[in-house]
Amino acid sequence: MKFFNYLSSALLLTLFLNNAQAQQSIIPKREFRGVWVATVVNIDWPTKPGLTTKQQKDEFIKLLNEHQRQGINAIMFQIRPATDAFYAKSEEPWSQYLTGKQGQAPNPFYDPLQFAIEECHKRGMELHAWFNPYRASFDGKEETISANHITKNKPEWFFKYDGKKLFNPGLPEVRAYINKIILNVVDNYDIDGVHFDDYFYPYAIKGQVIDDTEAFILHNNGIKDIKDWRRYNVDELIHQLSDSIHAHKAYMKFGISPFGIWKNKSQDPQGSETFGGDSYYGLYADSKKWVQKGWVDYINPQIYWSFETKAAPYNKLVDWWSENSFGRHLYIGQGAYRINATKDLSWKSPTQFTRQISYNRLNSRVQGSVFFSSKSLTNNPLGIADTLANKYYRSLSLPPLMLWLDSVAPNKPxxxxxxxxxxxxxxxxxxxxxxxxxxxxxxxxxxxxxxxxxxxxxxxxxxxxxxxxxxxxxxxxxxxxxxxxxxxxxxxxxxxxxxxxxxxxxxxxxxxxxxxxxxx
Incomplete structure (x- = not known):
């Protein structure tokens, strides 16, 4: 029996490798190939605050040209990192990460978001406007916050956690405000999608307490457990935004990139075969529910682990999300930043990343990837950018269809x-x-x-x-x-x-x- 099991396992492994090799030779005509361009603390762009308008534009064009060479077809552009703006048509102040001082406009004046949209579209790239809905300050330095910032005009809307100010999601007026901010961009810019990452309620820090008891007493809506109420608050924002975005522009895509684990199986039989932190209990984010209810058009879980990570194996999480995508698009968030940059030896091999792409393509419910982050790809660790350009993404690709948004094809030229x-x-x-x-x-x-x-x-x-x-x-x-x-x-x-x-x-x-x- 042991010998038979050994033969079966060997046969399955051989079939997987053969299928993976065959899959590598076939480039899908439709595949989401995204990359996050992070602006907070100048992770990706601009390389430092206060550059001239020409320098900022030149850097962005260089960045896009490199991603175009790699085969990327979607940019997740962070336009609101800390209740500030990388776009002109905003009630909120200009970002300090753009000009060096919050509230100070670019000089000579230009609109970075409009510029980014035009440059992406001429290269056949979608632009998804990436918002951080609840983060109001990043470093806790009050002296860097402009006088007209919302934290000063509406201090009662915020609580402090780990020295940073965060919107209180339990306040209905906060959810209405965030909805208004995002719809302003939907209405005034030709973006292709609205995108959130994993930051809702804050990641837990020992000794820190979320100060929302008063809001819970006033707005609990009959919910007895404050933890359930927090999840309700996040659900309400997602649901309201989904309805609003699609009411304003029916074709607009709305997607979220949650933490990679919804729940562990030890917490819930429906959870994944993992043993790590989770979004449901840890961040009060019921990411599975958002897909199941059809509130999002795509889910983009951050699976930043290797196949060999015991607590959260890459393949186990890809399989779990593919079984819980409920007909919506599934794009895997992949940790390009980890390649050759961690103590985990599995990331020292260039095949770790390519195996992940091959594994995604073997699953018909996975429609693509989003890489964190831009700089991690352009730095080309272990030659991964060249591998994408010359092998996996060597041909152009269109984004996957979302037939629930629109299924009628246009007329031919x-x-x-x-x-x-x-x-x-x-x-x-x-x-x-x-x-x-x-x-x-x-x-x-x-x-x-x-x-x-x-x-x-x-x-x-x-x-x-x-x-x-x-x-x-x-x-x-x-x-x-x-x-x-x-x-x-x-x-x-x-x-x-x-x-x-x-x-x-x-x-x-x-x-x-x-x-x-x-x-x-």
Missing amino acids: QNLLAVEDDKGILLSWKLPLVSKTIGKDKTYGFVVYRFNEGEEMNLDNASNMKAIYYGDITSWEDRGVEKGKTYTYVVTTLDRVKNESEPSTPFIISVKTGKTNPKP
Whole structure:
């Protein structure tokens, strides 16, 4: 019997490795490939506060260009790290991490969020506006907080914990205020999503007490246990925001990146086979409920552990979340910052990270990854950024579809033309036809496909995608063509949730021959 079990285990391992290797050779046409760009204490951008506007822009463009090279297609941009703003249309003061002084605008003036949106979209990247809803101060230094900061105008809305000020989630007016702040961005900026990380109630620190007893007495809504009430408060914010965001823009994505463990199985039979801290009891965040109720469009658990971590094995948590995603998208938060940077020897191997990506792709309920953080990838530890660019993300990829937001594809582009110029092949086309059922607002971007002579026109093969971008630009130049070769091009339309149209009429062109042949 032992010998039989040994053979079975060996066979399963061999099958897994073979499947993983096969999976590596197939690049999904749709896959979420995100990266967090953290601005708090200048983790990723800008590299230090007080840089000139040109320096800030140059740094951001360099950052995006590197992530584009790596194959990233979504940026989680932290725009409100501590009840402050990296955007102009805000009631809250400019962030000190941008200009060096809270409340001080960039000089020369520009809007970092608007700039980031435009630069991401021209590179075929989504921008998800990352908010920290409850953190009001990060370092507890009162002298750095501006005179018009909400902590000074509404001191009764906050409690102190570990020297930092946090919004009290138990106050209805606090939840209304946060809802208003986020909707302001939804209404005024062309973002692709609203994103939260894992900070709700604070991580427990020995000797610290959450000072919310008075709020509990006033607003308990009949809930007897203060811990259940705290979870109710977080649930209320998530539920209200989900309804509000989708009421203002039905296509807007709303996602949360919670702590990687909901509950351990020792705490609840429905929990994961882990032995670590948890979000349900530790942070009063019932992350499983948010997915089950359909309040979020994607869940992005931070599984920053290795396969070998006994208390929280990577594969056990990926499996658990995939079984509890309830039809919503699941993107795995992966700890790029840990590569070659911890005492854990498993992170000293470059295969730890690639094994994780392969494991994700073998699970049909996992639609992608988000990496923490930008700097960790651009520093290229153990060559991981090069591996992404040359192997796992070597082809372009579209974000996965969210059919519950919108399932109607836009109309296809019109009048595709191609001409040869001194740099390559210049394509141009016209916007899709507008119909009563599919309006003008359905056109949000385009995908350009190229096929070699004699090659099947397979739009499901990611390697055939040569350009993805969001916007109404109706031309693109292909500088990767070779003299004497013949190519076929088609273009498709994307809408805001990345539904894709039927392809345009193909256009065939032979390079350096002077002959063009639009296919009938």
